[in-house]
Amino acid sequence: xxxxxxxxxxxxxxxxxxxxxxxxxxxxxxxxxxxxxxxxxxxxxxxxxxxxxxxxxxxxxxxxxxxxxxxxxxxxxxxxxxxxxxxxxxxxxxxxxxxxxxxxxxxxxxxxxxxxxxxxxxxxxxxxxxxxxxxxxxxxxxxxxxxxxxxxxxxxxxxxxxxxxxxxxxxxxxxxxxxxxxxxxxxxxxxxxxxxxxxxxxxxxx
Amino acid sequence: xxxxxxxxxxxxxxxxxxxxxxxxxxxxxxxxxxxxxxxxxxxxxxxxxxxxxxxxxxxxxxxxxxxxxxxxxxxxxxxxxxxxxxxxxxxxxxxxxxxxxxxxxxxxxxxxxxxxxxxxxxxxxxxxxxxxxxxxxxxxxxxxxxxxxxxxxxxxxxxxxxxxxxxxxxxxxxxxxxxx
Numbered sequence: 012x013x014x015x016x017x018x019x020x021x022x023x024x025x026x027x028x029x030x031x032x033x034x035x036x037x038x039x040x041x042x043x044x045x046x047x048x049x050x051x052x053x054x055x056x057x058x059x060x061x062x063x064x065x066x067x068x069x070x071x072x073x074x075x076x077x078x079x080x081x082x083x084x085x086x087x088x089x090x091x092x093x094x095x096x097x098x099x100x101x102x103x104x105x106x107x108x109x110x111x112x113x114x115x116x117x118x119x120x121x122x123x124x125x126x127x128x129x130x131x132x133x134x135x136x137x138x139x140x141x142x143x144x145x146x147x148x149x150x151x152x153x154x155x156x157x158x159x160x161x162x163x164x165x166x167x168x169x170x171x172x173x174x175x176x177x178x179x180x181x182x183x184x185x186x187x188x189x190x191x192x193x194x195x196x197x198x199x200x201x202x203x204x205x206x207x208x209x210x211x212x213x214x215x216x217x
Numbered sequence: 218x219x220x221x222x223x224x225x226x227x228x229x230x231x232x233x234x235x236x237x238x239x240x241x242x243x244x245x246x247x248x249x250x251x252x253x254x255x256x257x258x259x260x261x262x263x264x265x266x267x268x269x270x271x272x273x274x275x276x277x278x279x280x281x282x283x284x285x286x287x288x289x290x291x292x293x294x295x296x297x298x299x300x301x302x303x304x305x306x307x308x309x310x311x312x313x314x315x316x317x318x319x320x321x322x323x324x325x326x327x328x329x330x331x332x333x334x335x336x337x338x339x340x341x342x343x344x345x346x347x348x349x350x351x352x353x354x355x356x357x358x359x360x361x362x363x364x365x366x367x368x369x370x371x372x373x374x375x376x377x378x379x380x381x382x383x384x385x386x387x388x389x390x391x392x393x394x395x396x397x
Contacts, residue, residue, distance in 0.1 A: 043273075043274065044273070045273075073322065074319070076331065076335075077315065077318055077319055077322055078315060079335060080237075080331065080334045080335050080338065081237075081311065081314050081315055081318060082233065082234050082235055082236040082237045082311050082314070083233060083234075083236050083239075083240070083308070083310075083311025083312065083314070083315070084236070084239055084240045084275035084276050084277060084308070084311070085239055085275075086275045087275050087308055087311070087312060088311065088312070088315045091312045091315045091316065092315055092316075092319055095315075095316055095319060100316070103312070103316055107308065107309075107312050110275075111274070111275075111304065111308060113273070113274075114273040114274025114275070114278050114281075115274070115278075115281055115300070115301070115304055117272070117273045117274075118269065118270050118272070118273060118274060118278045118281050118282060119281060119282075119285060119297060119300050121269045121272065122266065122269060122281070122282040122285045122286070122300070123285070123293065123296070123297075125265065125266070125269060126285075126286065126289055126296075129262075132397055133393065133397065136392050136393045136396040136397040137389045137392060137393045138265050138268055138269075138389075139357075139359075139360075139362075139363055139392045139396050140363075140366055140388035140389050140390075140391055140392025140393070140396070141265075141268040141269065141385055141388055141389050141392075142264050142265060142267070142268035142353070142356070142357035142363075143357050143358060143363040143364075143366040143367045143370065143388060143392070144268075144366060144367070144370040144381075144384050144385050144388040145264075145267055145268040145271055145353055145357065145385075146350065146353045146354045146357045146358060146367045146370070147366070147367040147368065147369065147370025147371040147372075147373075147374060147384075148271065148370060148371075148374055148381055148384075149241070149346070149349060149350040149353050149354075150350050150354075150367070150371045151370075151371050151374035151375050152241060152346050152350070153343065153346050153347050153350050154375060156238065156339065156342060156343040156346050157343050157347075159339060160336075160339035160340040160342075160343045161340070161343075162336070165340075166339075166340040167340075169340035169341055169344065170340045170341075170343045170344040170347065171344065172344070173340070173341050173343075173344025173345055173347075173348070174344040174345075174347050174348050177245045177246075177344070177345060177348040178245075178348050178351060181249060183246045183249070184232065184235045184236075184242060184243050184245065184246040184345060185231055185232075185234075185235040185246075187341065187345070188235055188237055188338075188341065191341050192237075192337065192338065192341065195336075195337030195338070195340065195341060196330075196333050196334055196337040196338075198337065199332075199333040199336040199337045200330075200333050201329030201330060201332070201333055
């Protein structure tokens with residue numbers, strides 16, 4: 012097979028390429044080692060779709076769509092999906108283990124250090140800065156998530172109701188989702204008239 | 218010990234399949250359970266652990282550290298085992314769900330309900346992340362210097378593409394020098 016980067020559409024998209032388990036371990040292990048920060052799904056896409064050609068763009072975005080409506084960390088979901096796509100259940104297992112092991116070791120070691128040396132002025136000073144930045148990161152995620160989710164008054168109301176249920180009523184996340192999820196899904200239910208309008212608009216534009 | 222493992226598994230398996238919009242959304246419930254219900258740690262320790270956990274890995278590596286702390290009283294070896302149990306319980310159920318849904322995906326990929334679910338769940342996860350941010354803020358922004366650092370981190374995240382790990386390491390250094 013010639014490796015030509017100009018070929019944007021692989022010849023047989025239905026047949027996943029043969030990839031060794033070692034390659035999967037190396038690929039996802041590396042992502043696990045360096046996995047923090049936004050744009051990680053973009054990074055995985057660039058490596059797996061553009062560079063390695065393990066799956067087509069369409070397959071990747073289809074996978075992303077699944078992972079986005081399911082619970083759990085997006086990076087982990089995408090990795091499991093790609094592993095399964097390439098090597099079945101074994102590939103999915105290998106992908107999950109490879110992406111989780113490096114952060115597990117690193118974070119556990121830091122945790123042991125924290126509990127071993129925890130209560131002294133040095134670590135307290137150090138962590139004051141770390142947690143302040145953590146707070147800033149969380150706040151930035153609120154902005155990003157808000158930007159993506161707010162498209163009307165209903166969305167703003169759902170954000171506020173969710174917040175109040177959790178903060179004031181101390182309702183657990185699973186009950187919040189069971190309670191508000193169906194209401195919100197019903198509100199955003201597919202409406203044929205709307206779709207027709209969108210279709211008409213599209214046609215009018217094109 | 219076995220009982221603690223049982224509590225970890227039960228808690229994280231539920232949180233795993235509730236984490237619509239990523240791991241961060243379960244943070245308020247995790248804090249409530251780990252601090253107020255099971256008394257595994259103090260609020261300050263919880264926020265410290267969250268700060269440590271974001272250095273690497275997918276969102277919610279803090280579950281690893283909650284597992285570690287929950288089993289800490291039985292010694293370091295059991296503590297690491299607890300961390301492992303918590304991590305598996307948090308990441309396995311949602312991964313299995315991806316495999317199951319992935320198998321049936323093609324048949325309802327074109328369904329308009331797909332977009333309905335996505336649009337419906339996003340504001341809910343935003344509200345949950347907002348609640349999580351409040352918890353972290355309450356126990357991390359104590360003084361004017363920490364407030365300034367938090368705001369700077371927020372601005373850097375929103376307006377630059379700086380890697381957050383660099384911010385965390387820099388903040389640790391700065392606060393070690395100036396706040397000690």
